[in-house]
Amino acid sequence: MQRGNRATGTSDFEAVYRREFPRMVALAASMCGSREVGAELAQEALLRAYREWPKVSALDRPGAWVRRATVNLAIDSHRRHATEQRTLTLAVAATTASEGFGVDDRFWVLVRSLPERQRAVTALRYVDDLPLEEIAQVLEISVGTVKSTLFSARSSLAASLGAQEVIE
Amino acid sequence: MASIDEIAARAARDVRADVRTVIDVDAGLAAIVGDTGRRASAPPSRRGWWAVGWSLVAAAALLITVLVVRDDSVSRVVPATTPPTQPTASTQSASTQSTVTGSTVTGSTAGTVVPVTASCDEATLLAAVSALFPSRPPAPFTGLTIDACRGGFAQVVAIADQSTCPTVGQPCYENQPIWLQDVAGVWTFLDSGTGISCGAGETSPKIEPACAAFGAAVVDPRLSFEPLDLPDPGCSSAGDCTVVLATESGRLATFRTNDHVLTFVDNGATVDVRVDPQWVARPLSFGPDDVLYLALSSRTSADSGGAIAVATSGPRAGETVASSGVLLDTSGDSTVVATADGLVQVGCCGHGERQPATSDPLIIGWASATGVALPPAATEAWIEYAGDGTATVVRRDVGGERRWVLDSTIGGRDMPMLVPTDDGGVLLWQYDGIGAPDVPPVLYEGRPDGSVDRYDLPGFNYPSVLHPARFVVLLGADGYVRIDLP
Numbered sequence: 001m002q003r004g005n006r007a008t009g010t011s012d013f014e015a016v017y018r019r020e021f022p023r024m025v026a027l028a029a030s031m032c033g034s035r036e037v038g039a040e041l042a043q044e045a046l047l048r049a050y051r052e053w054p055k056v057s058a059l060d061r062p063g064a065w066v067r068r069a070t071v072n073l074a075i076d077s078h079r080r081h082a083t084e085q086r087t088l089t090l091a092v093a094a095t096t097a098s099e100g101f102g103v104d105d106r107f108w109v110l111v112r113s114l115p116e117r118q119r120a121v122t123a124l125r126y127v128d129d130l131p132l133e134e135i136a137q138v139l140e141i142s143v144g145t146v147k148s149t150l151f152s153a154r155s156s157l158a159a160s161l162g163a164q165e166v167i168e
Numbered sequence: 169m170a171s172i173d174e175i176a177a178r179a180a181r182d183v184r185a186d187v188r189t190v191i192d193v194d195a196g197l198a199a200i201v202g203d204t205g206r207r208a209s210a211p212p213s214r215r216g217w218w219a220v221g222w223s224l225v226a227a228a229a230l231l232i233t234v235l236v237v238r239d240d241s242v243s244r245v246v247p248a249t250t251p252p253t254q255p256t257a258s259t260q261s262a263s264t265q266s267t268v269t270g271s272t273v274t275g276s277t278a279g280t281v282v283p284v285t286a287s288c289d290e291a292t293l294l295a296a297v298s299a300l301f302p303s304r305p306p307a308p309f310t311g312l313t314i315d316a317c318r319g320g321f322a323q324v325v326a327i328a329d330q331s332t333c334p335t336v337g338q339p340c341y342e343n344q345p346i347w348l349q350d351v352a353g354v355w356t357f358l359d360s361g362t363g364i365s366c367g368a369g370e371t372s373p374k375i376e377p378a379c380a381a382f383g384a385a386v387v388d389p390r391l392s393f394e395p396l397d398l399p400d401p402g403c404s405s406a407g408d409c410t411v412v413l414a415t416e417s418g419r420l421a422t423f424r425t426n427d428h429v430l431t432f433v434d435n436g437a438t439v440d441v442r443v444d445p446q447w448v449a450r451p452l453s454f455g456p457d458d459v460l461y462l463a464l465s466s467r468t469s470a471d472s473g474g475a476i477a478v479a480t481s482g483p484r485a486g487e488t489v490a491s492s493g494v495l496l497d498t499s500g501d502s503t504v505v506a507t508a509d510g511l512v513q514v515g516c517c518g519h520g521e522r523q524p525a526t527s528d529p530l531i532i533g534w535a536s537a538t539g540v541a542l543p544p545a546a547t548e549a550w551i552e553y554a555g556d557g558t559a560t561v562v563r564r565d566v567g568g569e570r571r572w573v574l575d576s577t578i579g580g581r582d583m584p585m586l587v588p589t590d591d592g593g594v595l596l597w598q599y600d601g602i603g604a605p606d607v608p609p610v611l612y613e614g615r616p617d618g619s620v621d622r623y624d625l626p627g628f629n630y631p632s633v634l635h636p637a638r639f640v641v642l643l644g645a646d647g648y649v650r651i652d653l654p
Contacts, residue, residue, distance in 0.1 A: 126179070129180075148409060
């Protein structure tokens, strides 16, 4: 990882916050199925970045650190929700239940049923619009793994949605 | 029919538009850094902002701690306003511990020169860093950030002074990551440069002792690496990957999933594995008699597939000699594991009392290169999980059972890679890239005498081969390497 000039001070954090917060809310919301929970997770990820700012700001891409924190928090949230769902016997509305994201909400419901890595890669690719190389940096996996994971996710989604799979 | 990309792009637009209703950047920012003079709007989520409030209290406490406690392990940005001081040796009268200029002096013998430890004080470190550039008075750095300072080593980032540059705003110096070592109470240069750290794959031999002192995981110095000229996995979105495997005798081979060509690395010999084009073939493992086992999945349906055994030597090389209709999970939520009977499928996301469980489904049994079903192997290994968080690796062979209790919690989302070794031990790889990505990969070796060796291998997250002959093939940032265990 290349280290670059260190940004210091609140103004640098503010710039990162303003740039990343909306994107992180969307990223987390797509992974956990709730805009409110997505906002909480994005805020928590950026709070952690602020606490670690001397370290995070020294990175070439502080945004990658924030994304990784957001993805991990979203995965943790999803796991807790899954555990709660297994534990609860009463059919009550769950706090992280899907609220719907417009006409293609079915897409995100299916994404959330994917394995964790596929879920993360799909969200980073489509919601955050990241190139494969940056996804690899965020998740700390190889580009090859990103490609194969995305391929598996797209294949599963295409099969479920009756969509045409595009071979790139 | 819409493509999956079109559907995904539309769905992404929807979610981005939908979350705008809960985004209030000013309020969120103010909750973290305080009132920035902007509009204090209503919080977007009551439940979330309670948490943020408490987090803010915690952050404030953390900042107070940073400012008050002179602990030598915290990171902080330091302006260069304090006159720099240098550590000095000192003659001390009887005392248990005294602080002298920039240094902590320990010792209690009156009238003698006692050892001096270089101080982690920011002014001392800044002076030491500035002294590395004697030809550039005044000091080219205006301050520094202390990333770590303990155990006789310091890792700092010196903040470059841009005001003296020919064009203001165009730095003559960039901020410099610098590593220092305490030599008899004086900070001396150890290493410098971007791109090096205690992180995975970023260490240099010079800083390894520092990383060890900081408590960071470094590649085990007992290991030596042999770079292998093997192609990058290079999986494309069409599923074109090169997979590295090893036969039971230790021959390395690569398998290309696009054209199903198996290539032995030692002599370049190739085997065209004949697979019906309707299937996507993914290699699983070599088995006895150099038979290669592959998982098949349909290009058109998630409900068909299976596994095949293909001879790679002898008159039937390239032919399927055994097959199974057991459908494999291709979602990434399972691991295929070799057992005495053959290959079994172990589900993801946790474990029961044992992995693989005796109830895990057999995908395909072992077969010879001529297709004859083979009896169960004499040796196998598994993991038993106690309720207290510890795990025991068990090996069973003709001599009975051997057990190794591991000193740390293993097991994450997937079953760790595990093989019995030829000398009566076991090798186990532990890395959980999803569940615990911050925990570096570890190779455990259970020795025949019952002891356990642990090798930290940060940066090598993905093993291709753990071989019974006690070597491993790992994929790192610079490609594949082979490690023969000491």
